[in-house]
Amino acid sequence: MADDDAPPTSRRRHIARLAVFAGFLLALYVLVAVMRVVDVEAVRRAVSATGPAAPLTYAVVSVGLGALFVPGSILAAGSGVLFGPAVGIVVTLGAAVGTAIVAGLVGRRAGRDSARALLGNHRADRIDALIERRGLWAVVGQRFVPGISDALASYAFGAFGVPLWQMAVGSFIGSVPRAFAYTSLGASIGNPSSALAYAAIAVWCVTAVVGAFAARHGYRIWRAHTRSTGGRGADEDGTDRPR
Numbered sequence: 001m002a003d004d005d006a007p008p009t010s011r012r013r014h015i016a017r018l019a020v021f022a023g024f025l026l027a028l029y030v031l032v033a034v035m036r037v038v039d040v041e042a043v044r045r046a047v048s049a050t051g052p053a054a055p056l057t058y059a060v061v062s063v064g065l066g067a068l069f070v071p072g073s074i075l076a077a078g079s080g081v082l083f084g085p086a087v088g089i090v091v092t093l094g095a096a097v098g099t100a101i102v103a104g105l106v107g108r109r110a111g112r113d114s115a116r117a118l119l120g121n122h123r124a125d126r127i128d129a130l131i132e133r134r135g136l137w138a139v140v141g142q143r144f145v146p147g148i149s150d151a152l153a154s155y156a157f158g159a160f161g162v163p164l165w166q167m168a169v170g171s172f173i174g175s176v177p178r179a180f181a182y183t184s185l186g187a188s189i190g191n192p193s194s195a196l197a198y199a200a201i202a203v204w205c206v207t208a209v210v211g212a213f214a215a216r217h218g219y220r221i222w223r224a225h226t227r228s229t230g231g232r233g234a235d236e237d238g239t240d241r242p243r
Contacts, residue, residue: 021110025069025155032069040070044078055083059094066099067106069151073182080186085196088187092179093172100139100154100171107158115159128161136166141218143174144211150175177207 031037043065047058062075075095079088116124131138139162142153150171157167184200191197 015114017111017114025152029069029149029152032065038065038068038070040065040074040078044082048082055087055091058082059091059098062091062095063098063102066095067102067151069149072096072099072150072178076179076182077186077189080183081189085184085187088183089179092183093175096150096175096179097168097171099151100167101164103151103154104158104162104164104167107155108161109158111155111159112161116161131160131162131166135162136170138162138218139167139170140174141211141214143171143178144207145215146208146211177203181207 043061044058047054047061050057058079062070062079066072066075072092072095076088076092079091079095082088083091135157139153139157142148142157143150154167154171181200181204184196184203188194188197188200
């Protein structure tokens with residue numbers, strides 16, 4: 001039996017494990033991001049009561065809430081309301097990096113082995129090599145693409161074995177524009193006609209456009225790579241078969 005082949009029972013076990021993990025994440029997403037069972041305003045009031053430790057407290061709490069799918073835009077805006085644009089952006093970036101690390105660790109622990117088993121050793125090794133070359137920029141690019149949950153992407157990156165340092169650095173770089181936009185909008189809530197508010201809106205629009213183009217470019221590269229590898233007719237053990 002080839003290394004990439006797995007017994008049917010083993011494959012079913014790995015599929016069931018990934019399905020349970022995906023179902024758990026979906027349930028969390030619906031509860032927190034859709035049904036809004038977490039009262040973010042109550043969290044802000046509790047954080048404000050901690051006094052000088054409020055920025056650090058809010059960053060730590062935001063890491064946990066972000067990993068539970070509370071939208072980062074809401075958390076960032078709250079940071080701006082509580083701490084202003086300067087401190088708020090630092091808090092938002094710290095929370096974004098922390099959420100990426102936590103979600104990546106959970107994704108790696110819950111899904112890494114099963115993902116490798118289902119992909120097979122050969123495909124998994126190819127993905128690992130691709131991640132080693134481009135994993136950092138995949139994380140950066142994802143942060144620019146509008147409409148994709150950063151937490152959900154971080155769980156997926158962890159399951160596919162993206163190193164934590166790449167997730168941390170990539171999350172920091174990729175989150176800077178949106179951190180500025182959402183935190184500045186929160187800080188400008190009392191004066192929506194301020195220059196800071198207009199700058200935040202402009203940065204958000206530019207980021208969304210760049211993200212859309214990056215997603216399209218990445219998809220085209222992926223399709224080209226898939227066609228080229230498929231066209232070579234490589235077997236799962238890496239040897240070329242005659243065409």
